[in-house]
Amino acid sequence: MDYTSILHQVFDESKTDDGKVADYIPELSGINPAKFGIYLQTKDFKKIELGDSQEAFSIQSISKVFTLSMAFSLLGEKIWQRVGVEPSGSRFNSIIQLEYENGIPRNPFINAGALVVADILLSHLKNPKQDLLTFVQELAQDKSIDFDSRIAQSEKETGFHNASLVNMLKAHGNIKNNCSDVLDFYYHQCSLNMTCQQLAIAFSPFASLTEPFDFEGIILSKSQVKRINAIMLSCGFYDESGEFAFKVGLPGKSGVGGGIVAFQPHQYTIAVWSPKLNQKGNSVRGMKALELFTTLSGQSIF
Ligand code: GLN
Secondary structure (H helix, E strand, O other): OOHHHHHHHHHHHOOOOOOEEOOOOHHHOOOOOOOOEEEEEEOOOOEEEEEOOOOOEEOHHHHHHHHHHHHHHHHHHHHHHOOOOOOOOOOOOOOHHHHHOOOOOOOOOOHHHHHHHHHHHHHHOOOHHHHHHHHHHHHHOOOOOEOOHHHHHHHHHHOHHHHHHHHHHHHOOOOOOOHHHHHHHHHHHHOOEEOHHHHHHHOOOOOOOOOOEEEOOEEEOHHHHHHHHHHHHHHOOHHHHHHHHHHOOOOEEEOOOOEEEEEEOOOEEEEEEOOEEOOOOOEHHHHHHHHHHHHHHOOOOO
């Protein structure tokens, strides 16, 4: 497979003027909308990259895969008593469904679900922020990864929507810690800055390119990795998860910083970054690039 020429074609043909940079978190709005990076890591650890693949950006909701992995490792199957595994079909920060469903979020990748996961980590860990950082650094094999406190602070100042969600969850008894502590942890996890390269490497254990899954005491069995991957496929792109599976055909996760990481188990991981988002909060060029990649390479899970 000539991945280099495929990635060049993807780079050229994915160009688009569509989309809008997220500005509801003020610190995110200053990013250059023309940024585009792509990084592919294959099963034999070939690495092919183009564009701004070495520039760190705000991973936002991609962090929800890391926190879910930690909470699932700590709690095991009991975690599913507090958060579901069904696609929500609604916006990532929707509050309506949460009230109807008595404070049990549909899945761990919508904001309400990620807030419950954050609460679990706060209950089980002495230094949750440091433990998350160490876990992500180990996964990505890069100790330079850090939180961006300006972005965390910016989201804290404007995060009324997330504050409503955590209070609604607390009212239903599904938050055990102080709401402001849960939000503080959540904003920090979302503020993690990573490059396409770091993300592609960090997701290698989910794609079973490296085994076993054992990083800094966070151990997941093959069956647990399978479950997390299934949630990425069905819920990784909020209310556009069906569309992503239809067009791209890979499990993955997106964030409102414009990043997307996806993979074909046992074959490759791929990370793309382009800050302009569609209405659903997913990167327009990123989705287009991945659709082209799986179409041109013929390599998806289907
Ligand atoms: N921090 C963002 C929020 O809570 C993450 C959302 C996302 O990336 N979809 O709104």
